[in-house]
Each structure stands twice: as C-alpha cells, then as structure tokens.
Amino acid sequence: MLSLHYETPLVESVVISQVAGCRVSLKLENLQNTGSYKIRGIAYRCVNEKERGCIRLVSSSGGNAGIATAYAGRKLDLPVTVVVPQSTPQVTVKRIEREGAAVILHGKTWNEANDYSLDLASQPGWIVSWHVSTRVSTS
Numbered sequence: 001m002l003s004l005h006y007e008t009p010l011v012e013s014v015v016i017s018q019v020a021g022c023r024v025s026l027k028l029e030n031l032q033n034t035g036s037y038k039i040r041g042i043a044y045r046c047v048n049e050k051e052r053g054c055i056r057l058v059s060s061s062g063g064n065a066g067i068a069t070a071y072a073g074r075k076l077d078l079p080v081t082v083v084v085p086q087s088t089p090q091v092t093v094k095r096i097e098r099e100g101a102a103v104i105l106h107g108k109t110w111n112e113a114n115d116y117s118l119d120l121a122s123q124p125g126w127i128v129s130w131h132v133s134t135r136v137s138t139s
Contacts, residue, residue: 004043004075005032034071036064042129046072054078055125060114063092069129070099080129083117085110 008028016024029037042065046057057080059069066082073080080101084093086108093103106116121128 002047002076004047004072005039008032034064034068036068038064038068039071042068043072043075045127046076046078046129049127050076050078053125054127056081056123056127057129058117058121058126059083059129060110060117061096062088062110062113065129066092066096066101066103067099070096070101072129074100081117081120083113083120085113 008031010025010027012023012025016026027037032039042059046054046069049057055078057069057073057078059066059080060083061067061069062085066084070080070082072078080099081104082096082101083104083106084096086105088105093105096103104116107113117128120126
C-alpha cells in the first residue's frame with residue numbers, strides 16, 4: 001500500500017528523563033511533511049478510499065487534520081475541500097490552501113464546521129478524511 005508519511009525517529013530526551021526519573025523518548029512527528037502525526041491515519045484512510053472509488057476528500061479542521069487531508073489529496077491527485085471555523089488563523093488557512101485544497105470558512109466553532117463538512121461529504125464519491133462519530137463537547 002502507498003504510504004504518504006515518513007518513519008520518524010525516536011530520540012531520548014535527557015532533560016525530561018532526568019525530571020521524570022525514567023527514560024523518556026520523543027517521537028519526532030513534527031518532521032512529517034505536514035508537521036504532525038495526523039498524516040498517518042488520514043493518509044491511510046484516503047489511500048484506501050481512493051482505491052474504493054472516492055472522487056473528493058472533505059475534512060473539518062482547525063489546522064493539522066486539514067493540512068494532512070490537503071497533503072494526501074495532492075499526493076493522490078484528488079480534490080480536497082477543508083471546512084474550518086471562522087476563527088481559524090489566516091496562516092493556517094493559507095497553509096491548507098498551499099497544499100491545493102479549497103478552504104471554506106463556516107461557523108463559529110469546530111462543531112459547526114464539522115457538521116457542514118459532513119453535509120458536503122454526503123455527495124456520491126465524496127468522503128470525510130476522518131470521522132468523529134459524536135460531537136465534541138465544548139463544556
């Protein structure tokens with residue numbers, strides 16, 4: 001299966017190990033092209049869904065999930081729409097757009113953006129790059 005992520009190094013942190021009183025290692029997922037671990041699961045799903053006939057990827061995000069979905073879509077030659085809350089920093093919106101995704105600003109909260117992304121993904125051949133089966137509590 002096609003892999004869109006790197007095997008990142010695991011390095012010991014001497015300072016944290018001393019404070020914790022045991023050996024602590026850090027997994028350097030910040031070295032992924034997308035800057036976070038989210039590319040691992042999202043890319044896996046996107047590759048599988050493309051093989052099953054997906055024609056467009058959709059994500060709701062405040063940042064890393066949208067960047068990972070946009071990256072996966074670019075690598076898989078699939079169009080991507082990322083729905084972000086209106087409060088999303090412009091630098092994040094631009095980062096997602098640089099990966100080639102269309103960005104829609106919708107709602108004040110991630111829950112509102114997520115609901116809209118699920119509506120978009122109800123179109124034939126469109127899939128959500130990841131899915132949360134329940135709403136995220138804001139309380």
